[in-house]
Amino acid sequence: MTRLSLTNLPVTPAVDPRALSVGIVHLGLGAFHRAHQAVVTEQAMVATGETRWGIAGVSQRSATVRDQLAPQDGLYSVLERGLGDPTVQVIGSIRDVLTAPEDPDAVVARIADPAVTVVTLTVTEKGYRATGTGLNLDDPEIQADLTGRPPRTVVGQLAAGIARRDEPLTIVSCDNLVANGPFLRKLVTDYFDALGKVPETFEATRFPASMVDRIVPATTEDDRAEAARLLGVRDEAVVVAEPFLQWVIENDFAGDRPAWERGGAVLTADVAPWEQAKLRMLNATHSMLAYLGALRGYETIAEAVRDDELSRLSQALMTDDVVPTLTPPDGLDLAAYGASVLERFANPALKHRTRQVAMDGSVKLPVRMLGTVRDRLAAGAEPRTISLAVAAWMVYVLRTPDLDDPQADKLKAAVAGVSEPAKLVDALLAVDSIFTPDLRDSTVFRELLVEHVSSLLAGS
Numbered sequence: 001m002t003r004l005s006l007t008n009l010p011v012t013p014a015v016d017p018r019a020l021s022v023g024i025v026h027l028g029l030g031a032f033h034r035a036h037q038a039v040v041t042e043q044a045m046v047a048t049g050e051t052r053w054g055i056a057g058v059s060q061r062s063a064t065v066r067d068q069l070a071p072q073d074g075l076y077s078v079l080e081r082g083l084g085d086p087t088v089q090v091i092g093s094i095r096d097v098l099t100a101p102e103d104p105d106a107v108v109a110r111i112a113d114p115a116v117t118v119v120t121l122t123v124t125e126k127g128y129r130a131t132g133t134g135l136n137l138d139d140p141e142i143q144a145d146l147t148g149r150p151p152r153t154v155v156g157q158l159a160a161g162i163a164r165r166d167e168p169l170t171i172v173s174c175d176n177l178v179a180n181g182p183f184l185r186k187l188v189t190d191y192f193d194a195l196g197k198v199p200e201t202f203e204a205t206r207f208p209a210s211m212v213d214r215i216v217p218a219t220t221e222d223d224r225a226e227a228a229r230l231l232g233v234r235d236e237a238v239v240v241a242e243p244f245l246q247w248v249i250e251n252d253f254a255g256d257r258p259a260w261e262r263g264g265a266v267l268t269a270d271v272a273p274w275e276q277a278k279l280r281m282l283n284a285t286h287s288m289l290a291y292l293g294a295l296r297g298y299e300t301i302a303e304a305v306r307d308d309e310l311s312r313l314s315q316a317l318m319t320d321d322v323v324p325t326l327t328p329p330d331g332l333d334l335a336a337y338g339a340s341v342l343e344r345f346a347n348p349a350l351k352h353r354t355r356q357v358a359m360d361g362s363v364k365l366p367v368r369m370l371g372t373v374r375d376r377l378a379a380g381a382e383p384r385t386i387s388l389a390v391a392a393w394m395v396y397v398l399r400t401p402d403l404d405d406p407q408a409d410k411l412k413a414a415v416a417g418v419s420e421p422a423k424l425v426d427a428l429l430a431v432d433s434i435f436t437p438d439l440r441d442s443t444v445f446r447e448l449l450v451e452h453v454s455s456l457l458a459g460s
């Protein structure tokens with residue numbers, strides 16, 4: 001079947017791709033960016049008529065996305081799966097695709113280009129190479145970048161690009177992290193400190209925080225076949241998304257930016273309440289459903305949330321444990337938000353695999369769950385359901401032979417030969433890159449974990 005390209009365009013993108021120049025570099029050209037920031041950026045250009053916000057996307061690890069997009073002139077489609085029939089939209093805002101391991105100098109050159117004023121990122125939690133307190137200076141790739149090779153890490157790429165610029169830059173993390181903007185600023189600061197030289201432009205570089213939300217499961221062959229059926233041409237780079245899309249961005253930019261608010265984003269002075277509500281309600285519940293669902297043999301999140309007991313536990317997690325820790329942003333009704341999250345998870349057309357959401361637990365737990373545990377303990381409350389979520393991760397680590405986690409070897413070594421609940425809990429609580437001393441020393445938390453792990457092990 002013919003491939004999607006500028007000469008085989010069954011559906012015209014909302015912008016003319018040929019008219020665009022590159023003004024944004026995006027690091028981490030995965031599925032999410034293509035279904036979220038690239039779409040909002042395109043809509044912003046449609047609303048303003050500007051043509052200078054084309055995106056140069058950077059694949060950080062393999063050449064797969066480049067090999068999918070390059071023969072298609074950077075074009076791809078978003079297959080939206082809601083409750084009705086699926087729809088498909090061709091997106092034209094990605095204008096260049098680079099593969100960092102093949103051409104690291106080209107990535108730095110793009111970041112240094114004066115026409116580029118904004119860099120965005122979606123490189124997953126582990127892509128930041130952080131410890132609980134800052135940049136992991138023991139990471140061999142960070143150490144290698146610090147010797148001055150063409151950088152291979154995301155922080156090294158940003159630092160090298162900033163160092164070559166005369167004009168300040170704005171860097172927007174779009175990953176699910178607590179205070180993602182300040183967090184990334186700290187990592188880049190640590191890098192320059194380790195180098196022993198801070199470029200003059202760094203002080204003016206801005207790192208606005210952002211909250212991003214749209215469920216974008218990994219694309220499957222069935223999705224590619226469905227897109228081909230709807231488009232009449234083959235799209236190897238199609239991404240699947242739910243209809244919902246939200247992007248809240250701190251309005252703190254060093255220079256020009258796309259009018260993202262004209263494309264559906266919200267620009268605000270304070271992202272923290274949005275981000276905390278989303279990470280603690282949506283993402284924590286997502287992860288709990290992933291671990292409990294996988295342990296019960298459910299393939300997808302939609303199957304898991306349709307289990308009455310897991311649905312009740314999801315509701316209890318949000319209502320009893322999370323909501324008391326939140327100060328909602330103006331205009332957000334937390335009860336209605338919680339109900340809408342569960343409805344979105346139940347979308348049967350989105351085959352979001354429990355195993356995909358469950359991956360990288362060692363870096364997700366601190367972001368999604370442990371803040372709630374800490375806040376409830378500090379309030380003298382018993383964090384019952386959130387502890388079940390953590391216990392489910394512990395049993396998942398024990399029971400999953402091919403654990404997909406950056407610390408898989410360390411976690412599997414910690415639980416090797418363990419079968420008693422208390423020993424499993426103690427072995428994993430001792431992993432200090434995940435659990436801080438206050439949590440390790442909490443008798444209430446430990447006892448809840450042992451109780452939940454006991455019943456999960458007995459029930460399976």
Ligand SMILES: NC(=O)c1ccc[n+]([C@@H]2O[C@H](COP(=O)([O-])OP(=O)(O)OC[C@H]3O[C@@H](n4cnc5c(N)ncnc54)[C@H](O)[C@@H]3O)[C@@H](O)[C@H]2O)c1
Nearest residue numbers: 028029030031032060061122123124127175176214215216
């Ligand atoms: N998919 C979603 O529903 C969704 C929703 C909200 C936010 N996000 C955020 O976007 C991130 C990416 O999600 P996705 O769906 O695009 O995943 P994906 O697997 O399609 O893409 C992941 C991207 O991160 C890069 N990456 C992975 N490990 C890395 C490492 N160690 N160093 C540097 N780069 C690395 C990959 O090269 C790839 O470009 C998530 O981790 C999350 O923080 C995703």
Ligand SMILES: O=P(O)(O)OC[C@@H](O)[C@@H](O)[C@H](O)[C@H](O)CO
Nearest residue numbers: 176212213214215216283286357
């Ligand atoms: O993308 P991850 O692996 O960081 O997390 C998995 C999901 O919880 C996450 O992607 C949600 O779908 C998303 O945060 C919804 O906006």
